[in-house]
Amino acid sequence: MIKSFLPILLLTSLIAQNSYSFSFNNTVGAAFNTDQVIVNVADNCSNLGITNEDLLTIIQEALDEYWNTVATSKLVLVLGSLITLDNAFYTEKMCTKSGNNCEPNINLIVSSGITISCNENSTDNFTSDSILGITLPNNITGSVLQGSLLLINDRVTNQFQNKSRSQMISIIAHELGHAIGLGHSPIKDSLMYYTLVPVRDRLGFDDIDGVTYLYPKSQPFGCGLIHYVNTKNDEDQNSIILLALVFFLSLLIISLYRKEKPLLVHSSSY
Amino acid sequence: MNVKCYFIILNIFFLSSTTLAKESGFDLYTGIGNLSEFPGQVQIDNKGATNPFFFKPTLQIGIKYDFWGNFSLNPEFILTLPEKGQDPLISKFNYFTLLSAAYKYQDFLFRFGFGFSIQKISGEGGTQALNNGLSTDEFPMPEASSISRNLITLLGVEYFILKKLSVRTDVFAYNIEENLNRALSYNVSLFFHFGDLDLFNNNTKKKRQRKRRRRKRKKPIKNKDSK
């Protein structure tokens, strides 16, 4: 069931801000319920000034330098592959507006994971060249995020193409933050601050809190130990449980052994 | 290296130590410290700066449990004071349960162990008005609590300034077997050592001594009867 959403999220110029922390990008605080989320990339970009292969590399760096670095989060974003999408993803608007809310365009629903596509719609999506990208979790069931769509401004005059490589990486990373369920942060340290900052190399504490809140790590029995290969999961978890049991058993043996020890020591002096 | 390998090493270590144990003794200690979380790994301004030190006071309590020569076992509990996130509407609270093995060398104690870092993040709900592109929108805030639990590896060194006073630095390694999300925190603390408290030793001794006396008293009577 697709719910109505808050207005789409944009990345533009500096405006005065209030002092708040991380927020959500949807009304129900939805998050993906899998630890690994695949990020697929459409092969429809033509005005970004980079090749599809460059774009893939930039996205990989956005994953590995930002969201996949959080020690306390179980979320792992995995770069998928180049895909060919319907032309609607390149031309149509992200959402049909109803009042202040946004009703996702049913032609652009992402069935699972995150899809990154270029888009040239200037009447609704990119009304200004300074808008670099827009993101909407457009497939939510209850509080579970099923799919998110990230659109990059591909108008001929887009400003994305003029950005440095590190800025492109942080722009994509910011939009990916929206795609996993985070809203904006008005704190300048944060990647989820609503606009670009002079130098952006890492996540800030507010980003870390946000992704940890939505995707908390639960080691050793939870998903924290799960690596990229799904088939290993059961085996890994079972062996960890077994080893933990042996560990606590050995502690029990120690404590029982020690309980008797003072008796022996003092019997000699008695 | 996978986490389960650490469990194996730890198990072998503890199981073998039970057979080698020769001495016993307790030391209850408590301390205050400061935890620097992920120094150098988090951006702290809009110019890309990072910080090697963060302020996060901790309270600590632990037991040093001698089990073989200069080796001891140290179960510990560390608590951070409840704090706000960068947003006063977000609350954060951390605690650590740790178990380490320590080796005493002169006035130094070197430790290696494992534990859990548990973090609770809570929000008060509601929405907040934030800039969003060319306009301002209401963004929902977290309205529940979320708890994350990390298995951590601990490495530390402690120096005894006085018999009952020591300083210690511990490094906590998160996801040590991973490449991307491996992280380090360090905790600097000052401890007061209460030593071998009655609570842990003498009461138990007295009980056992009483039992032993009772047994000794019974034995001669039995012998007389049998004769």
Ligand SMILES: [Zn+2]
């Ligand atoms: Zn944004």
